[in-house]
Amino acid sequence: MRLLPKLASWATAAVIALAGAAQAEWKPDGPLTLQIGFGAGGSTDTIGRIVAKVMKEQTGWNVIAENKPGGGGVAMFTGIANRPADGSVVGLGVNMPLLVNLVNRPDQMQFDLDSFEYLGTAARAQLALIARSDAPFDDVAGLVEYARENNAPLAFDAKPQELAMRKVAEQAGVEFQFLSTKGGAENAKLILGGQAIAGFEAGEHLERLAAGDIKMIASMNDTRHNYAPDTPTLPEQGYDIYVDPVFFFATTAGTPADARAALTEAIAEALASEEVATVVMNSLKSPIVNLGPEGTREMMMNGLANVANLFGQ
Amino acid sequence: MREADRWSGLVCLLFGVALYVAIIPWQVETVSYGWLRPRTLPRALAVIIALCGLWLMLVPSGDARPVGTPWLRAGLFAGLLIAGLWLISRLGFVWVAPVLALAIMVLSGERRPLWLVLGAAGLPLAIWWTVTVLLERTLPGPS
Amino acid sequence: MPELDIILAGLGDAFSPVTLLFVLAGVVLGQFVGAVPGIGPVMAMAIAIPFTFGLDPLAGIGFLVGVNKGGLVGGAIPAVLLNTPGTPDAAATAMDGYPLAQQGKPLKATKMALFSSVTGDTFSDIVLITVSAPLAIFALRMGPVEVLGLMMLAFAVIAGLMGRSVAKGLIAAALGLLAAMVGTDPEHATPRFIFGQFEVYDGLPLPAIAIGMLAISELLSRLAQRQGTVPAIRMDKGGDPADRRVSWAEYWGCRFTMLRGAVIGTILGALPGIGSTAAAFMSYASARQASDDPGSFGKGNLHGIAAAESANSSVMGANMIPLLTLGIPGSVSAALIISAFMIHGVQPGPFLFEQQGRLIYGLFGAMILANLLNLIVGQLGLRLWTLVVSAPQSFVFTAALLMCFVGVSLASGGLFGIGLMLGFAVLAFVMTAFGFSVVVFIIAFFLGPRLEISLSQTLALLNGNPLALLNYPFGLLLMLAAPVAAVALARKRSVPTREEVT
Numbered sequence: 026m027r028l029l030p031k032l033a034s035w036a037t038a039a040v041i042a043l044a045g046a047a048q049a050e051w052k053p054d055g056p057l058t059l060q061i062g063f064g065a066g067g068s069t070d071t072i073g074r075i076v077a078k079v080m081k082e083q084t085g086w087n088v089i090a091e092n093k094p095g096g097g098g099v100a101m102f103t104g105i106a107n108r109p110a111d112g113s114v115v116g117l118g119v120n121m122p123l124l125v126n127l128v129n130r131p132d133q134m135q136f137d138l139d140s141f142e143y144l145g146t147a148a149r150a151q152l153a154l155i156a157r158s159d160a161p162f163d164d165v166a167g168l169v170e171y172a173r174e175n176n177a178p179l180a181f182d183a184k185p186q187e188l189a190m191r192k193v194a195e196q197a198g199v200e201f202q203f204l205s206t207k208g209g210a211e212n213a214k215l216i217l218g219g220q221a222i223a224g225f226e227a228g229e230h231l232e233r234l235a236a237g238d239i240k241m242i243a244s245m246n247d248t249r250h251n252y253a254p255d256t257p258t259l260p261e262q263g264y265d266i267y268v269d270p271v272f273f274f275a276t277t278a279g280t281p282a283d284a285r286a287a288l289t290e291a292i293a294e295a296l297a298s299e300e301v302a303t304v305v306m307n308s309l310k311s312p313i314v315n316l317g318p319e320g321t322r323e324m325m326m327n328g329l330a331n332v333a334n335l336f337g338q
Numbered sequence: 339m340r341e342a343d344r345w346s347g348l349v350c351l352l353f354g355v356a357l358y359v360a361i362i363p364w365q366v367e368t369v370s371y372g373w374l375r376p377r378t379l380p381r382a383l384a385v386i387i388a389l390c391g392l393w394l395m396l397v398p399s400g401d402a403r404p405v406g407t408p409w410l411r412a413g414l415f416a417g418l419l420i421a422g423l424w425l426i427s428r429l430g431f432v433w434v435a436p437v438l439a440l441a442i443m444v445l446s447g448e449r450r451p452l453w454l455v456l457g458a459a460g461l462p463l464a465i466w467w468t469v470t471v472l473l474e475r476t477l478p479g480p481s
Numbered sequence: 482m483p484e485l486d487i488i489l490a491g492l493g494d495a496f497s498p499v500t501l502l503f504v505l506a507g508v509v510l511g512q513f514v515g516a517v518p519g520i521g522p523v524m525a526m527a528i529a530i531p532f533t534f535g536l537d538p539l540a541g542i543g544f545l546v547g548v549n550k551g552g553l554v555g556g557a558i559p560a561v562l563l564n565t566p567g568t569p570d571a572a573a574t575a576m577d578g579y580p581l582a583q584q585g586k587p588l589k590a591t592k593m594a595l596f597s598s599v600t601g602d603t604f605s606d607i608v609l610i611t612v613s614a615p616l617a618i619f620a621l622r623m624g625p626v627e628v629l630g631l632m633m634l635a636f637a638v639i640a641g642l643m644g645r646s647v648a649k650g651l652i653a654a655a656l657g658l659l660a661a662m663v664g665t666d667p668e669h670a671t672p673r674f675i676f677g678q679f680e681v682y683d684g685l686p687l688p689a690i691a692i693g694m695l696a697i698s699e700l701l702s703r704l705a706q707r708q709g710t711v712p713a714i715r716m717d718k719g720g721d722p723a724d725r726r727v728s729w730a731e732y733w734g735c736r737f738t739m740l741r742g743a744v745i746g747t748i749l750g751a752l753p754g755i756g757s758t759a760a761a762f763m764s765y766a767s768a769r770q771a772s773d774d775p776g777s778f779g780k781g782n783l784h785g786i787a788a789a790e791s792a793n794s795s796v797m798g799a800n801m802i803p804l805l806t807l808g809i810p811g812s813v814s815a816a817l818i819i820s821a822f823m824i825h826g827v828q829p830g831p832f833l834f835e836q837q838g839r840l841i842y843g844l845f846g847a848m849i850l851a852n853l854l855n856l857i858v859g860q861l862g863l864r865l866w867t868l869v870v871s872a873p874q875s876f877v878f879t880a881a882l883l884m885c886f887v888g889v890s891l892a893s894g895g896l897f898g899i900g901l902m903l904g905f906a907v908l909a910f911v912m913t914a915f916g917f918s919v920v921v922f923i924i925a926f927f928l929g930p931r932l933e934i935s936l937s938q939t940l941a942l943l944n945g946n947p948l949a950l951l952n953y954p955f956g957l958l959l960m961l962a963a964p965v966a967a968v969a970l971a972r973k974r975s976v977p978t979r980e981e982v983t
Contacts, residue, residue, distance in 0.1 A: 065527035096682030373940035399646030448875035
């Protein structure tokens with residue numbers, strides 16, 4: 026990790042802490058574009074559009090939300106990394122797709138983690154390993170025992186989920202069958218329909234959890250979930266691996282400190298509003314978590330090491 | 339047009355072979371485990387394309403009509419659209435759309451001033467208003 | 482079953498002036514935006530969602546339902562009038578709709594599309610309201626093996642659309658599947674054929690490809706024919722008034738076709754992830770198979786329009802079955818409705834009917850209301866659209882081209898999507914000139930990802946033991962039915978396909 030950007034972002038934090046008026050000193054020269062690394066209609070789109078709307082009201086800037094889908098944000102961040110650092114474009118993306126590609130095909134990527142100034146995070150997707158409530162196990166240890174005796178198909182919709190469970194299988198000396206799907210909804214269908222014994226969902230399962238149709242086996246993040254404080258994480262259950270998808274904001278590296286401070290402040294203020302909190306809670310089932318510029322950078326760096334570990338590199 | 343069929347069969351045959359021996363190894367990664375490997379289906383498709391290309395060369399069906407197709411004018415319009423796209427990437431939709439609309443209309447034989455004005459000014463204006471004002475989205479342009 | 486007073490209160494909410502106004506606004510917007518080549522019902526909904534942030538739940542969801550249903554009707558309009566479908570399911574409508582419009586009967590063709598769309602939609606809404614619970618359980622039983630069987634059956638239907646040369650049909654299908662392979666592979670998530678372009682990492686954007694190949698290539702070939710100053714659609718003003726409307730006898734004559742289409746659409750719609758393209762073409766193929774006069778299909782047969790529209794519209798209603806009962810969206814538009822529910826703090830799922838009974842019956846009321854409004858707005862709107870397309874071709878085609886540019890840029894991420902659209906338009910133009918079916922390419926492209934992923938899932942479930950397939954008798958039956966259907970449909974293959982007609 027280089028020292029200079031770190032110092033710079035500490036300085037940024039200090040500026041914000043000492044003088045809340047930082048925002049008044051810089052404003053975008055023209056419209057501020059908030060790019061969203063996914064297509065219209067998904068949860069990232071929802072978060073981006075509500076943040077843009079509230080930010081526009083709070084700052085008076087002309088904030089425009091724009092979808093830039095492709096590779097889970099890789100296409101968008103490629104553009105952001107290679108544009109003038111004038112603070113006129115901010116990207117909202119999810120860490121996992123970036124980290125997975127940075128680990129697996131660094132030669133094809135036109136950026137690395139130092140290509141950005143990190144401005145904050147919006148929330149984390151709380152990823153759960155779930156099973157139907159009549160499954161003959163309640164935790165990962167039980168699932169492993171089940172897999173010793175039976176075929177144990179697991180439904181997953183992103184590579185890191187599969188790899189985490191491959192680590193579990195390897196460590197426990199069992200075998201799972203992996204059913205690749207197109208999303209949490211399809212995972213849920215396969216679990217409820219009995220074609221998969223367990224699988225992954227991020228938030229959409231809460232109602233069924235309450236109804237008692239399914240149970241939660243583990244939190245796949247490195248923290249427990251706000252709605253299920255009694256369900257331990259995968260690391261807590263003895264497997265030192267996690268999957269932690271976080272929604273974060275970043276702009277081009279080299280953006281002037283005053284612009285960065287103003288953007289950080291504007292995003293933080295929008296995230297602190299009740300309107301944003303409600304929409305994020307409703308669509309993600311997760312509370313707002315803003316790690317701030319330095320915390321976001323650290324999250325990305327640690328995440329890179331964790332993903333490298335997942336992919337066995 | 340059996341001759342045309344033989345040529346298109348040859349193109350498919352060559353494409354299938356190129357796909358199998360060059361493009362797939364270059365653009366599709368290998369993995370060491372799993373049931374359905376990334377290369378399995380693309381390779382099967384390359385074989386189908388090559389074999390059917392060969393089949394078409396040997397037994398041409400005769401329903402190709404390359405001679406009756408107005409290649410030149412279609413190419414003209416396609417080139418115009420591609421040039422329009424390139425200009426949009428430099429200048430933005432708002433500036434390019436009127437010129438592009440006017441060019442298409444004139445090339446398709448329209449000479450009546452009223453329609454030309456409607457197409458070159460009215461259309462872009464209506465689209466601009468619908469997208470940026472009504473729907474609050476951005477029009478294509480330089481990013 | 483909730484109390485009667487809750488049902489009545491919910492239906493009352495739906496017919497309150499505010500909700501009525503928003504459903505109406507949704508239907509108008511949906512029909513208008515959906516008719517723009519390049520946008521279509523799904524994109525119209527995605528755009529409309531941010532507008533619902535500030536609304537009441539029922540008003541917001543009613544608005545979206547209106548947009549969706551309006552978009553379904555609107556989507557058929559450019560397909561019928563200009564032969565420029567924005568989606569493959571509308572391509573099925575164009576196969577008979579456009580020939581009929583060319584015969585000077587554009588109003589008759591679009592009205593038949595409207596009536597059969599609303600009929601199919603209403604059918605699946607009634608199924609949803611009355612028997613969604615048992616259907617949802619049936620949908621859950623349909624696992625990866627059964628879905629693979631269904632996909633194979635859907636591919637068999639392509640056999641009936643291949644045109645004269647089997648070799649060319651197979652090449653078109655293989656090329657379509659190859660295009661579907663672009664992006665990450667389903668099992669290992671490694672990128673395939675992306676050539677360093679991360680914009681296509683998640684696959685080629687469906688709207689850009691569909692619009693490029695179906696709409697732009699058609700516009701190119703029409704523009705190339707130098708008839709710029711004549712009207713895009715000719716309407717015989719003095720002609721027989723029967724050519725401008727659909728008589729009751731004509732509508733009633735299509736009842737079995739529409740019923741068959743609605744049943745196919747409802748069943749496929751209740752199964753998450755299959756989509757309306759398969760339904761539209763399966764319905765079209767089976768209508769032709771059942772017809773006494775299969776040769777008249779593709780030449781302006783009302784049954785062809787009725788089959789395609791009743792099936793693709795009933796898919797959308799049936800997508801709500803797994804959504805409301807299980808919280809599982811069956812399609813992109815259902816996923817958009819779910820996100821709208823969730824933005825308003827309503828979580829679809831098993832508790833929905835108990836906890837939100839009033840909202841759900843309000844939603845049902847709004848759906849029925851939207852169907853009625855669709856019919857009324859559609860009657861007026863169709864006149865407007867046929868008037869619009871009686872402008873000179875130079876103007877209409879220019880408008881369509883500009884709208885395709887903007888629509889694709891909105892739907893698939895900017896200039897890159899437009900570039901892909903133009904590239905695939907040129908490909909489709911060349912394919913057509915050399916006698917390769919573009920429709921076959923597009924269907925294979927749309928169905929490809931689901932085929933590959935269910936194949937991967939099935940192989941994982943069988944875990945290396947082919948005999949385990951015997952544990953899935955229904956799936957096995959579907960797989961065996963596929964080759965039988967392919968042969969049966971291929972026998973009627975001599976019927977002209979869309980490209981040969983135009």
